[in-house]
Amino acid sequence: MAAPDTDLSVPPRRTRNPELHRRAILEAAAQAFAERGYHRATLRDIARRAGVTHGSVLRHFGSKENLFLAAVPGTRDIDALAEDTQEPLASRIARGYVRRMEGADGNDTFVALLRSAADDTGSAAALYVAMQERTDAVYRRFLDAYDLEHRLPFVAALLVGVTFSRYVVRAGALAEMSAEQLTADLTASLEAVLHADPGAGSPPGEQGGGR
Structure with a gap:
């Protein structure tokens, strides 16, 4: 042959x-x-x-670090916020967040970042700041300078807290909610953060000077 x-x-x-x-x-x-x-x-x-x-x-x-930031769904999917201008911003944030996190079945890279914070706080902090800088660029399309400085950090902190409670430790009232209830309550909470009276928490005599 x-x-x-x-x-x-x-x-x-x-x-x-x-x-x-x-x-x-x-x-x-x-x-x-x-x-x-x-x-x-x-x-x-x-x-x-x-x-x-x-x-x-x-x-x-x-x-x-660059690979992690590219792989994090939150930093990629946030561009979708700009696609639907008819829906209020708080609702868009809540709906997109819940859809992504529930679909990830606990395997979201943002969850991994929070878990890693206990092992390497320096790296986790640097990555969190880098993620925030990337998302800020999108939020600038919707928020003015005051909101970016005084409101957006609390939006980020709120989402971190929800992520930790529901998807990292998986305990408490947030972990027990249905996805639909979570979306509704998160929307209301984000609305409160984004549209609160800027003078409500100011010391006497300083109200009304926010913007």
């Missing part, structure tokens, strides 16, 4: 599709960060899950 023409010493060519590789890396990173947290997840493990080389991960994202 004649020998086949294929030269087995030559490795098969890999398909070069940068966008496909990027998507595979993001999917693998989201899974790894959700399972292991930021501190324990490694770029080599993410590369293995994605079926690419460690160097390919670095070429696409440059660092573990």
Whole structure:
């Protein structure tokens, strides 16, 4: 029988599709960060899950921090807030947040960030600030300078608290709510934060000077 023409010493060519590789890396990173947290997840493990080389991960994202920020659903999905201007902002934030978190089944990278805070507060703090800077750019389309400085930090703190109660420790009233009730109550809470009277908490004589 004649020998086949294929030269087995030559490795098969890999398909070069940068966008496909990027998507595979993001999917693998989201899974790894959700399972292991930021501190324990490694770029080599993410590369293995994605079926690419460690160097390919670095070429696409440059660092573990950049990859985490790219893989966090909250920083990608927040752009959707700009798509529906007919719905009030508080409702859009609540609906998008609950839909994302409930669909993640506890494996959201934001949850992983909160879990990682106990192991590596420095990294968690730096990532949280970087995430906030990215989301601020979107919120600037809806909020004025006063709201960005005085209200948005409390919106972020509210969402962190809800995430910790419902999706990290999974205990208490927030954990027991239905997704529909959570969306409704979160919308009301966000409305209160975003539209409170700016003079309500000011010392006597300082009311009305907010904007």
